[in-house]
Amino acid sequence: MSATSDPTPAPPVPADVNALAEKVWPPDIERLTDGSVSLGGVPVADLQHRFGTPLYVLDENAVRDRAREVREAFDAAAERHGTRARVYYAGKAFLCTETVRWVTAEGLNVDVATGGELAVALAAGAPADRLGLHGNNKSEVELTRAVTAGVGTVVLDSLIEIERLAAIAAGHGTVQDVSVRVNSGVHAETHDFLATAHEDQKFGFTLEAAESAVARIRESPSLNFVGLHCHIGSQIFGAAGFAESASRVIALHARLLAGGDVPTVNLGGGFGIAYTEADTPTPIDELADEIVAAVARECDAHGIPVPALSFEPGRAIVGRAGVTLYEVGTVKPVTVGDDLERLYVSVDGGMSDNARPALYGAAYSARIVSRRSDAGPALARVVGKHCEAGDIVVDAEWLPSDVSPGDLLAVPATGAYCFSLSSNYNYIPRPPVVAVGDGAARVIVRGETIDDLLARDAGVPATTEGNA
Ligand SMILES: *Cc1c(COP(=O)(O)O)cnc(C)c1O
Numbered sequence: 001m002s003a004t005s006d007p008t009p010a011p012p013v014p015a016d017v018n019a020l021a022e023k024v025w026p027p028d029i030e031r032l033t034d035g036s037v038s039l040g041g042v043p044v045a046d047l048q049h050r051f052g053t054p055l056y057v058l059d060e061n062a063v064r065d066r067a068r069e070v071r072e073a074f075d076a077a078a079e080r081h082g083t084r085a086r087v088y089y090a091g092k093a094f095l096c097t098e099t100v101r102w103v104t105a106e107g108l109n110v111d112v113a114t115g116g117e118l119a120v121a122l123a124a125g126a127p128a129d130r131l132g133l134h135g136n137n138k139s140e141v142e143l144t145r146a147v148t149a150g151v152g153t154v155v156l157d158s159l160i161e162i163e164r165l166a167a168i169a170a171g172h173g174t175v176q177d178v179s180v181r182v183n184s185g186v187h188a189e190t191h192d193f194l195a196t197a198h199e200d201q202k203f204g205f206t207l208e209a210a211e212s213a214v215a216r217i218r219e220s221p222s223l224n225f226v227g228l229h230c231h232i233g234s235q236i237f238g239a240a241g242f243a244e245s246a247s248r249v250i251a252l253h254a255r256l257l258a259g260g261d262v263p264t265v266n267l268g269g270g271f272g273i274a275y276t277e278a279d280t281p282t283p284i285d286e287l288a289d290e291i292v293a294a295v296a297r298e299c300d301a302h303g304i305p306v307p308a309l310s311f312e313p314g315r316a317i318v319g320r321a322g323v324t325l326y327e328v329g330t331v332k333p334v335t336v337g338d339d340l341e342r343l344y345v346s347v348d349g350g351m352s353d354n355a356r357p358a359l360y361g362a363a364y365s366a367r368i369v370s371r372r373s374d375a376g377p378a379l380a381r382v383v384g385k386h387c388e389a390g391d392i393v394v395d396a397e398w399l400p401s402d403v404s405p406g407d408l409l410a411v412p413a414t415g416a417y418c419f420s421l422s423s424n425y426n427y428i429p430r431p432p433v434v435a436v437g438d439g440a441a442r443v444i445v446r447g448e449t450i451d452d453l454l455a456r457d458a459g460v461p462a463t464t465e466g467n468a
Helices: 044-051 060-080 097-105 115-123 140-149 159-171 207-219 240-259 284-302 315-321 356-360 450-455
Strands: 029-031 037-039 055-059 085-090 109-112 131-133 153-156 176-183 186-190 192-195 223-229 233-236 264-266 308-311 322-335 341-347 377-383 392-400 408-412 433-437 440-445
Touching: 037 044, 044 055, 044 322, 044 408, 044 433, 044 440, 055 060, 055 315, 055 440, 060 085, 060 097, 060 284, 060 308, 060 315, 060 433, 085 097, 085 315, 097 109, 097 115, 109 115, 115 131, 115 140, 131 140, 140 159, 153 159, 159 176, 159 207, 159 223, 176 207, 186 240, 192 240, 207 223, 207 240, 223 240, 233 240, 240 264, 240 284, 284 308, 315 322, 341 392, 356 392, 392 408
Parallel strands: 055 433, 085 109, 085 308, 109 131, 131 153, 153 176, 176 223, 186 233, 223 264, 264 308, 341 377
Antiparallel strands: 029 037, 055 322, 186 192, 322 341, 322 408, 377 392, 433 440
């Protein structure tokens, strides 16, 4: 979809263009008496003054509270259905040493998908046995690092990888716990799921192929099979897709019990969040209960005990805790129809700090946070400063018609997959990440400088200290 030629319909005109809709902003947000906004108790003007824009702001309490809430939701659901649950934070959503420390302190484990992500989790001091390693093409170096570090579970994705890891673990004289990623044929996104015989995608084994993969693992003295793993998609609002997938995975799990113990099933992540007011994700406690109930029903039907369950939320943990601050640089009215004018509001970032609109047509919302406005609503498109017509931050939003250069604009729900998908397109330095909470702010990932951007270019003349 090209967002420029096929615009998403404008959201309903808001009653108040200053309103901060509860479901998309971090809980600790407030409009102060001067009309500006504070995040985590820190006025946005202070954040702008100290750290500049664009700026990723992450509310530490929001991440921690949500991590705990999600863990407790799955714990409670598991307990109601006679089993245990373990929650892995899918680190790729927003990975830095602080986020790893926050979620592990709240009792979560952490999933990583590459050697780089593994290095961050280990640098954070996360106990290796609480890490899971994913990926459809883990290298020998990555697998060796996982084995020597003592990573809890490696999720195996192909026959080649089974042999590769078996040899590495044997070479190190260890037995590595592994699970097997299956492709259940269910793919889910937001309101819909598609269930087919198998999915035409790169991850995992088909349900048929998984059985012989598990047999191969069981023959291997250096590997210990702990269960099946599947992940059906992302930004999913309801339980139906998970239930359908679980019924297929549990059927295979039941067959595998004939060949030995299978202590766990991992049902992946993908739990959705509200990016705009129109989004209606199921509350996590309801979702957890529906999914675990579906698993328990299937196990009952097969006459088997409910295995220990694992889940891997990423977006659901960090998404709503993040806000990106931008400064408005230019405003340009463009007539797009007989009666329709659209304000193009250009900000000082764009697709380099939030690739999701350009990548998937993702919808976001925005508010002016440096002041309150009494002006009426104007249909706006918030765009970045990159050399791409598709460099859109918010495709359609009602902003006060007096939006002007110098206004601070905030985009909520940017905690997941914005920092992690950021780039240096057009040689824009990546913004810093600032953690806020209890009235304090601190840098947890520093921003890039122009020197950072030049540092890898072998043709840049070396500077002497005097003129650096
Ligand atoms: C990306 C991913 C997740 C997390 O997805 P969210 O939508 O952020 O919850 C979990 N498990 C696997 C295997 C993934 O690839």
